[in-house]
Amino acid sequence: MRKILWLILIAAAVYSGYWFVGARGTERAIAGWISQRQSDGWQADYTSVQTGGFPLRFDTLISDLSLADPKSGVAYETPRLEIKSASYAPTALSAVFASGSTFATPYQRVDITHDRADADLFVDAGPNLTLDVTAFTLDNAAITSTLGWGMTLAHGAFSTIRSAQNPLSHTIGLSAHDLVPSEGLMSTLNTDGLLSDRFETLEIALTATFDAPWDIHALEERRPQPTRIDIDKIAAKWGKLDLQIAGAVDIDARGVASGKIALKARNWRDMIDMATAAGLIPADMQSLAIRAGQVLAGLKGNADTIDAELTLSEGMIVLGFIPIGPAPNFSIR
Numbered sequence: 001m002r003k004i005l006w007l008i009l010i011a012a013a014v015y016s017g018y019w020f021v022g023a024r025g026t027e028r029a030i031a032g033w034i035s036q037r038q039s040d041g042w043q044a045d046y047t048s049v050q051t052g053g054f055p056l057r058f059d060t061l062i063s064d065l066s067l068a069d070p071k072s073g074v075a076y077e078t079p080r081l082e083i084k085s086a087s088y089a090p091t092a093l094s095a096v097f098a099s100g101s102t103f104a105t106p107y108q109r110v111d112i113t114h115d116r117a118d119a120d121l122f123v124d125a126g127p128n129l130t131l132d133v134t135a136f137t138l139d140n141a142a143i144t145s146t147l148g149w150g151m152t153l154a155h156g157a158f159s160t161i162r163s164a165q166n167p168l169s170h171t172i173g174l175s176a177h178d179l180v181p182s183e184g185l186m187s188t189l190n191t192d193g194l195l196s197d198r199f200e201t202l203e204i205a206l207t208a209t210f211d212a213p214w215d216i217h218a219l220e221e222r223r224p225q226p227t228r229i230d231i232d233k234i235a236a237k238w239g240k241l242d243l244q245i246a247g248a249v250d251i252d253a254r255g256v257a258s259g260k261i262a263l264k265a266r267n268w269r270d271m272i273d274m275a276t277a278a279g280l281i282p283a284d285m286q287s288l289a290i291r292a293g294q295v296l297a298g299l300k301g302n303a304d305t306i307d308a309e310l311t312l313s314e315g316m317i318v319l320g321f322i323p324i325g326p327a328p329n330f331s332i333r
Helices: 002-039 183-189 216-220 268-277 283-300
Strands: 043-045 048-052 057-068 075-086 089-097 101-104 109-113 116-123 131-145 150-162 169-181 201-210 226-238 241-251 257-266 305-313 316-319 322-326
Touching (some): 002 043, 002 048, 283 322
Antiparallel strands (some): 048 057, 116 131, 150 169, 169 201, 226 241, 305 316
């Protein structure tokens, strides 16, 4: 019995040593990563890094974190970020994001408040921490931009799963419920009163292939760039507007897409008006887009519904046989 007790005590001492070494190692790794970013010219600051959770968890709290990448112009600030993992499964991570965070680009700053924002991350073992699975949840969020737009969201979910056949491909899903644009944004978009005060449906399901893995180097250096996007479904229903998209595009090194997209749009004229008001369609292209829509809707015998194919080529969107405007650039900063 005494031998068993000694074995238990020795095992407890060894495990305790493992936990404390792991906890201090986690803190040193985070501090070292931030210090390296400072050496690379980033703005990278924090107040403290502390790890608790003994004996079964590594729960690390980073306080007053501020990161800004001078190459991309992207910056992130948060009063606290918690990173958690089980001590026996350190590659299964959970992150809890504090309300009151700020995300900025060279074009705008976005302030985010919420009741809940957390993510589950599964990464490969090893120094690169290659992303395998992501699941992000956002509840009761309010988003405000310095460009004057904003929205609230009751619930949102975002997920990615890396393909077993192609490690550079990820299946991506997004859904949003009770997405309510701000009054200012609504007054711009809803000039004809066709829209309800919130999105009834917003769902995205697609597979994106990139030119490099999503790992720790994607934060430190160049972001992986998409080379192909296969769209299973994009569905949005907002008041009397109903939009469905599917298809596939290849993307070159400039971020320019080429391919074909199947589009079904009910009350398409109002979508064109909205897109023009939002700046997505140049004002001088609006009448041409409407004429193209009239031709294509007439082909199916329903003047209010377009069921046609978009072609993306050389930076332009062609609806049927008529160019309607520039295509989005898919480069990731």
